[in-house]
Amino acid sequence: MQPYEIIKAKRDGQPLDPGDIRRFLAAYTQGEIPDYQMSALLMAIFFRGLSAAELAAWADAMLRSGEVLDLSETPGVKVDKHSTGGVGDKVSLCLAPLVAACGVPVPMVSGRGLGHTGGTLDKLESIPGFKVGLSTAEYRRLVHEVGCCLIGQTETLAPADKKLYALRDVTATVECIPLIASSIMSKKLAEGIDALVLDVKVGSGAFMKTLPDARTLAKTMMGIGQAMGRRVVALLTDMEQPLGRTVGNALEVIEAQDVLRGRGPADLTECTYALGAEMLVLGKVASGVHEARAMLRRAVEDGAGLAKWRQIIERQGGDPRVVDDESLLPGAKGEAVLEAAAGGHLCTVDTEAVGRAAVELGAGRLRKEDAIDPAVGFTLLKRVGDRVEKGEPLVRIHFNREDKVEPVKARLTASLKLGHVAPEARPLILERLA
Amino acid sequence: MQPYEIIKAKRDGQPLDPGDIRRFLAAYTQGEIPDYQMSALLMAIFFRGLSAAELAAWADAMLRSGEVLDLSETPGVKVDKHSTGGVGDKVSLCLAPLVAACGVPVPMVSGRGLGHTGGTLDKLESIPGFKVGLSTAEYRRLVHEVGCCLIGQTETLAPADKKLYALRDVTATVECIPLIASSIMSKKLAEGIDALVLDVKVGSGAFMKTLPDARTLAKTMMGIGQAMGRRVVALLTDMEQPLGRTVGNALEVIEAQDVLRGRGPADLTECTYALGAEMLVLGKVASGVHEARAMLRRAVEDGAGLAKWRQIIERQGGDPRVVDDESLLPGAKGEAVLEAAAGGHLCTVDTEAVGRAAVELGAGRLRKEDAIDPAVGFTLLKRVGDRVEKGEPLVRIHFNREDKVEPVKARLTASLKLGHVAPEARPLILERLA
Numbered sequence: 001m002q003p004y005e006i007i008k009a010k011r012d013g014q015p016l017d018p019g020d021i022r023r024f025l026a027a028y029t030q031g032e033i034p035d036y037q038m039s040a041l042l043m044a045i046f047f048r049g050l051s052a053a054e055l056a057a058w059a060d061a062m063l064r065s066g067e068v069l070d071l072s073e074t075p076g077v078k079v080d081k082h083s084t085g086g087v088g089d090k091v092s093l094c095l096a097p098l099v100a101a102c103g104v105p106v107p108m109v110s111g112r113g114l115g116h117t118g119g120t121l122d123k124l125e126s127i128p129g130f131k132v133g134l135s136t137a138e139y140r141r142l143v144h145e146v147g148c149c150l151i152g153q154t155e156t157l158a159p160a161d162k163k164l165y166a167l168r169d170v171t172a173t174v175e176c177i178p179l180i181a182s183s184i185m186s187k188k189l190a191e192g193i194d195a196l197v198l199d200v201k202v203g204s205g206a207f208m209k210t211l212p213d214a215r216t217l218a219k220t221m222m223g224i225g226q227a228m229g230r231r232v233v234a235l236l237t238d239m240e241q242p243l244g245r246t247v248g249n250a251l252e253v254i255e256a257q258d259v260l261r262g263r264g265p266a267d268l269t270e271c272t273y274a275l276g277a278e279m280l281v282l283g284k285v286a287s288g289v290h291e292a293r294a295m296l297r298r299a300v301e302d303g304a305g306l307a308k309w310r311q312i313i314e315r316q317g318g319d320p321r322v323v324d325d326e327s328l329l330p331g332a333k334g335e336a337v338l339e340a341a342a343g344g345h346l347c348t349v350d351t352e353a354v355g356r357a358a359v360e361l362g363a364g365r366l367r368k369e370d371a372i373d374p375a376v377g378f379t380l381l382k383r384v385g386d387r388v389e390k391g392e393p394l395v396r397i398h399f400n401r402e403d404k405v406e407p408v409k410a411r412l413t414a415s416l417k418l419g420h421v422a423p424e425a426r427p428l429i430l431e432r433l434a
Numbered sequence: 435m436q437p438y439e440i441i442k443a444k445r446d447g448q449p450l451d452p453g454d455i456r457r458f459l460a461a462y463t464q465g466e467i468p469d470y471q472m473s474a475l476l477m478a479i480f481f482r483g484l485s486a487a488e489l490a491a492w493a494d495a496m497l498r499s500g501e502v503l504d505l506s507e508t509p510g511v512k513v514d515k516h517s518t519g520g521v522g523d524k525v526s527l528c529l530a531p532l533v534a535a536c537g538v539p540v541p542m543v544s545g546r547g548l549g550h551t552g553g554t555l556d557k558l559e560s561i562p563g564f565k566v567g568l569s570t571a572e573y574r575r576l577v578h579e580v581g582c583c584l585i586g587q588t589e590t591l592a593p594a595d596k597k598l599y600a601l602r603d604v605t606a607t608v609e610c611i612p613l614i615a616s617s618i619m620s621k622k623l624a625e626g627i628d629a630l631v632l633d634v635k636v637g638s639g640a641f642m643k644t645l646p647d648a649r650t651l652a653k654t655m656m657g658i659g660q661a662m663g664r665r666v667v668a669l670l671t672d673m674e675q676p677l678g679r680t681v682g683n684a685l686e687v688i689e690a691q692d693v694l695r696g697r698g699p700a701d702l703t704e705c706t707y708a709l710g711a712e713m714l715v716l717g718k719v720a721s722g723v724h725e726a727r728a729m730l731r732r733a734v735e736d737g738a739g740l741a742k743w744r745q746i747i748e749r750q751g752g753d754p755r756v757v758d759d760e761s762l763l764p765g766a767k768g769e770a771v772l773e774a775a776a777g778g779h780l781c782t783v784d785t786e787a788v789g790r791a792a793v794e795l796g797a798g799r800l801r802k803e804d805a806i807d808p809a810v811g812f813t814l815l816k817r818v819g820d821r822v823e824k825g826e827p828l829v830r831i832h833f834n835r836e837d838k839v840e841p842v843k844a845r846l847t848a849s850l851k852l853g854h855v856a857p858e859a860r861p862l863i864l865e866r867l868a
Contacts, residue, residue, distance in 0.1 A: 035468070036470045037473070037604060039474040040477045040605035043474045047481045170470070
């Protein structure tokens with residue numbers, strides 16, 4: 001079929017042939033199909049969706065648009081984790097070294113923060129000297145020698161996704177589950193992994209605000225993984241409040257190190273263990289999640305996780321002394337405290353608004369070109385359900401620009417809702433799909 | 435709103451502000467909004483439609499993208515007719531001179547044939563010397579002095595439509611009633627008319643295959659016209675078989691002249707009178723269709739219509755002798771006859787297929803760049819319901835390329851269905867909307 005006929009067939013809800021999908025995407029990546037035909041097809045997909053067969057062909061074509069890494073020289077089942085993004089989500093920083101310390105190789109290609117969410121690459125770069133822009137050869141060597149490597153997307157991995165994402169971003173075709181799922185999965189599968197754990201965030205700080213939407217996204221991603229012969233497990237986890245206590249790049253590195261020392265906040269520690277246990281089972285070093293959790297706990301207690309983290313930092317050009325001397329990480333000039341205007345219980349957190357407040361402070365970026373300030377951010381002193389007295393500190397604000405303090409306080413005040421009745425406790429792990 | 439937000443709002447079914455629509459279309463026409471954003475918006479409109487208010491703003495913006503002709507120097511109500519296109523539809527050629535002869539100025543901007551349909555401009559150009567590419571100044575002068583001028587779309591009339599149509603053509607967003615309606619109406623209203631009669635064709639040879647679709651298109655166009663203060667009447671007319679007996683450019687000129695002489699086929703004559711009567715009433719030279727029909731009949735009987743036709747041809751550079759000596763029109767080299775393989779009644783005609791057979795013979799074009807052969811075409815010897823004996827001639831084929839005769843006969847054979855029972859008679863004028 002010609003490009004025109006493919007657009008028309010999708011528009012009219014007729015099934016597309018996998019071969020036609022592959023040719024369309026390949027021709028688009030090579031510049032033979034113009035953006036205006038792709039954007040019409042994307043909008044038709046927004047309305048009509050993609051069937052399982054179409055989606056598998058779409059994701060496969062994206063995957064094959066570039067290099068698919070071969071990590072077969074490294075023995076064992078290579079397992080990665082992908083989070084759909086949230087506020088305060090620094091799990092990758094403690095999870096990757098812990099899982100690698102337990103003997104499962106973790107090849108991890110991460111992204112940058114955009115909009116209200118943070119990104120693993122930005123957090124890593126707050127460590128002086130840490131390089132995320134390694135070549136695929138270096139990446140392959142570090143996975144082999146260290147058991148873990150944390151890099152950013154290269155030009156050669158799924159270039160169709162890069163081109164397509166830029167187009168979706170300006171044509172209002174981002175919020176479309178099959179396109180989101182194939183974008184994520186094509187990048188992840190190009191890393192050379194054998195299995196994948198998905199952390200699909202749900203709630204006010206996530207892209208998926210409701211459980212049914214998150215479930216659909218998770219199942220869609222799992223379907224793509226299965227069609228390509230990869231084992232995929234998904235956890236749907238709560239993002240109705242930031243994960244852990246900190247939001248901001250260097251602050252989050254410190255908190256991840258707290259988890260590796262066994263003194264991290266309960267929710268962040270639990271999220272890390274739950275995801276890590278799935279990875280150890282998929283990686284075939286544990287026969288079940290119970291055994292896997294015990295292995296993770298041991299790697300925390302005997303310092304193996306922290307040692308692996310030091311090694312990762314050192315081999316990726318960073319200063320490993322930050323692990324033991326956190327004053328070597330960028331620090332903010334000033335601190336301010338947001339106090340409770342009245343007493344009560346912390347009932348709800350507009351987590352996306354907290355993320356946007358962090359962006360205003362300088363911790364994130366609204367456009368890809370924006371620079372970020374690694375030192376600034378928040379320490380959240382109360383969690384949903386906690387009792388708060390009038391005048392008690394709610395949030396510590398770590399700032400470099402004093403003029404940002406008042407607007408950020410106003411944003412935070414609006415996003416933290418206090419009430420007389422404590423809300424019902426909400427579980428952290430909402431659902432497991434396998 | 436920014437272009438992105440406008441696309442997103444339409445995608446999500448939210449109402450668009452008329453000002454935003456105007457700015458979007460103006461920026462697109464000036465090249466400030468890229469094709470890929472417009473094609474995403476067009477596809478969203480395909481799925482979401484346009485409300486009456488949005489549509490009026492859209493059509494108005496298209497109209498204002500170029501020159502809006504001012505024919506106020508010519509007294510009287512200027513009235514045009516627009517047909518949505520069919521096979522054998524040569525009504526404009528006899529209608530325009532007849533109505534002009536009755537005292538209603540007819541400024542008419544027509545199109546070329548594309549796909550299975552013919553176009554008025556191609557038919558006019560089969561007259562030696564006839565020029566359809568006049569300047570707007572010449573057009574204005576001829577409307578004033580002759581009472582009629584038949585031209586093609588200029589660069590200055592609704593340029594947004596030209597740009598948009600080219601994009602819709604390659605992004606599968608042509609078949610969308612609000613976009614079709616605004617495309618037609620913006621061009622028609624740019625001509626400088628006061629009122630318009632729409633001939634919306636329905637059936638196997640029309641773009642609208644069903645009465646409800648045709649009704650929706652007619653009402654959509656009428657809504658745009660009314661929003662812009664123009665009076666619009668629509669007739670829904672039958673296109674389950676070609677109009678008249680001929681298909682092919684010079685052949686259709688001859689048949690239109692037959693109508694002006696009072697000896698045209700019944701259906702073509704009736705269609706011309708029905709549309710002409712509406713034009714005379716809108717043009718305020720007749721108080722009702724009964725009186726209007728009498729005026730049209732008189733203009734045929736006293737030769738005023740034919741005289742006006744001669745004058746139009748002459749003033750537009752053509753050879754007016756073709757009116758009285760039809761051998762001066764291009765003639766085909768050969769004639770072949772398709773005979774009935776069996777006896778029966780002519781039950782149905784796949785009229786689009788007849789149009790495509792005419793294209794194969796050389797009478798039409800599949801792409802805008804294609805040349806056409808003005809001499810070739812068909813004379814259809816039977817109408818739906820007629821009794822046919824085995825071996826009796828069904829179609830006379832006027833050809834210049836002998837190698838096309840057999841494939842065209844095969845196409846015609848497949849498109850003319852004979853049966854034992856005569857089908858019920860179908861009216862020519864299916865509905866009138868005012």
